Amino acid sequence: MAMAGKQISRWIGWVFFSDIINGLSLTLSYMFSKTVTEHYPDNEKWVPFERYRGHHFLNTDENGEVKCVGCELCAKICPCDCMEVVPYEDENGNRRPLVFNIDMARCLFCGLCEDACPADAIKLGQHYEFSSENSEALVVGRDALIASPRKAEQGGKVVKAKLTTSNGAPISEQTEDEGYDWWRNIRRS
Amino acid sequence: MVEIFVVLVMLLKLAVLVAVLLMLPIPLTWLERKIAAHIQQRPGPMRVGWHGLLQPLADGIKLLSKEDHIPDAADRFLFTLAPIITLVATLTVFVAIPFGETITVYGTEITLYLTDMNVAVMYVLAIAGIDVFGVIIGGWASNSKYAVLGALRTCAQLISYEIPMGFAVVGVVMLAQSMSLVAIVEAQSELWNIVYQPLGFVVFFIAGLAEAQRIPFDLPEAEGDLGAGYHTEYSGMRFSFFMIGEYLVLILLAALNVVLFFGGWNPLFLPLPPLIWFLLKVAFFVWLFMWFRFTFPRYRYDQLMTIGWKVLLPLSLANILISGVILS
Numbered sequence: 110m111a112m113a114g115k116q117i118s119r120w121i122g123w124v125f126f127s128d129i130i131n132g133l134s135l136t137l138s139y140m141f142s143k144t145v146t147e148h149y150p151d152n153e154k155w156v157p158f159e160r161y162r163g164h165h166f167l168n169t170d171e172n173g174e175v176k177c178v179g180c181e182l183c184a185k186i187c188p189c190d191c192m193e194v195v196p197y198e199d200e201n202g203n204r205r206p207l208v209f210n211i212d213m214a215r216c217l218f219c220g221l222c223e224d225a226c227p228a229d230a231i232k233l234g235q236h237y238e239f240s241s242e243n244s245e246a247l248v249v250g251r252d253a254l255i256a257s258p259r260k261a262e263q264g265g266k267v268v269k270a271k272l273t274t275s276n277g278a279p280i281s282e283q284t285e286d287e288g289y290d291w292w293r294n295i296r297r298s
Numbered sequence: 299m300v301e302i303f304v305v306l307v308m309l310l311k312l313a314v315l316v317a318v319l320l321m322l323p324i325p326l327t328w329l330e331r332k333i334a335a336h337i338q339q340r341p342g343p344m345r346v347g348w349h350g351l352l353q354p355l356a357d358g359i360k361l362l363s364k365e366d367h368i369p370d371a372a373d374r375f376l377f378t379l380a381p382i383i384t385l386v387a388t389l390t391v392f393v394a395i396p397f398g399e400t401i402t403v404y405g406t407e408i409t410l411y412l413t414d415m416n417v418a419v420m421y422v423l424a425i426a427g428i429d430v431f432g433v434i435i436g437g438w439a440s441n442s443k444y445a446v447l448g449a450l451r452t453c454a455q456l457i458s459y460e461i462p463m464g465f466a467v468v469g470v471v472m473l474a475q476s477m478s479l480v481a482i483v484e485a486q487s488e489l490w491n492i493v494y495q496p497l498g499f500v501v502f503f504i505a506g507l508a509e510a511q512r513i514p515f516d517l518p519e520a521e522g523d524l525g526a527g528y529h530t531e532y533s534g535m536r537f538s539f540f541m542i543g544e545y546l547v548l549i550l551l552a553a554l555n556v557v558l559f560f561g562g563w564n565p566l567f568l569p570l571p572p573l574i575w576f577l578l579k580v581a582f583f584v585w586l587f588m589w590f591r592f593t594f595p596r597y598r599y600d601q602l603m604t605i606g607w608k609v610l611l612p613l614s615l616a617n618i619l620i621s622g623v624i625l626s
């Protein structure tokens with residue numbers, strides 16, 4: 110009896126398009142809910158977490174001296190063979206890199222170089238906007254690596270940004286430090 | 299002198315109508331993309347103009363500047379003819395649609411419709427049927443398997459759904475005692491037909507969705523299994539003719555739903571001008587169609603045929619029977 114009643118109510122619902130109306134009301138509620146899109150690169154930008162592996166940088170000590178000791182371990186361990194380190198002896202008798210090139214076009218951002226380094230010199234930072242129109246420009250030298258952005262101190266947030274160009278390539282420039290956790294838009298209670 | 303004036307007014311109305319209709323797909327594509335986006339919690343086009351308002355123009359320029367490609371194996375004459383047939387057939391139907399009552403400009407009465415045919419309902423259904431020829435010819439002339447399959451599906455679908463659609467209108471014609479769309483609207487000045495003909499409206503609405511090849515009945519252009527259906531081989535401006543044609547059918551259906559079941563230009567609560575009321579209602583239906591599109595999945599082909607022949611057709615016949623019994 111209960112089964113038959115259920116069946117009948119299902120048929121009545123079917124006749125009055127109850128399932129269709131359910132679907133429509135669901136999409137209607139979404140139509141007027143907040144969008145979750147991150148407005149990159151025009152208005153917003155993602156600052157990655159500290160553990161993010163982006164563009165490399167070379168650490169310097171408190172005197173501004175590059176920490177790298179030119180041991181070439183990073184070049185040896187690199188699975189893509191994309192690093193070139195040529196050491197030299199500087200005026201204090203320290204071993205330092207004369208040439209330190211990383212071919213970003215070949216790097217797979219595995220972070221093995223970071224792990225291998227005994228001097229805590231090479232790191233993978235937060236920078237990820239370095240698109241280029243020719244692959245030669247993606248070979249980054251020693252000085253550029255020293256100058257490139259470090260790891261994010263407070264990562265994992267969306268900050269205000271604006272679209273600009275640097276060296277002819279479009280990038281989104283961060284304009285504010287404060288940001289919000291992007292995931293708060295996604296998670297529905 | 300008076301005759302010339304009448305003809306001039308007629309031509310002017312025609313020019314305005316065609317211009318507006320050909321421009322309408324521009325905001326409609328924007329609207330459709332925005333609705334799709336917001337249902338999926340995206341903002342949609344944002345970068346060209348304010349909230350992407352100029353995006354359709356950018357797309358139009360892109361389409362215009364694209365290569366106008368005709369496949370080697372295609373029948374060149376029919377291939378060129380097909381989009382034109384679709385577009386012209388759809389535009390022709392609008393001649394009979396009443397947009398509003400008479401307005402008076404400088405002492406002369408101007409009707410807000412081109413003609414008041416006494417067989418307008420027949421005319422609309424018949425001319426809208428010509429649309430199918432453009433599709434079949436386009437699919438056949440492309441000489442491509444996807445296009446032919448798409449055209450065959452379209453053909454079967456349109457012919458199946460024209461029958462319940464036609465029958466659904468019969469109830470309305472019985473109520474108004476006339477086939478003129480103007481008379482049908484005038485007959486609804488007290489109470490709209492939706493109250494007398496809920497079943498007829500449901501049948502007409504569903505069959506209309508199928509006629510316009512909108513989701514959930516968009517089998518003719520099912521991207522997943524057919525590439526793009528009958529216009530697979532079309533590119534550039536010819537493709538956009540089909541696109542414009544599709545949007546015009548959408549507007550046409552919204553207008554027909556309003557005229558036949560929702561009182562045409564008759565106001566509801568606010569005493570706005572009749573034309574405004576008509577446009578508001580049409581806009582609501584266009585929005586409804588788009589809302590449907592991004593809510594439902596596509597029917598399978600056998601389901602499509604089952605709905606058409608086993609559900610809608612008997613329902614539309616029952617509707618005629620019930621209306622007849624109640625009216626007599």
Ligand code: SF4
Pocket residue numbers: 183186187188189190191192211215216217218219220221222223
């Ligand atoms: S991240 Fe990996 S691939 Fe890239 S340079 Fe370092 S070791 Fe080589």
Ligand code: SF4
Pocket residue numbers: 176177178179180181182183184194225226227228229230231
């Ligand atoms: S970056 Fe580290 S591993 Fe690489 S050469 Fe310098 S000290 Fe050695």
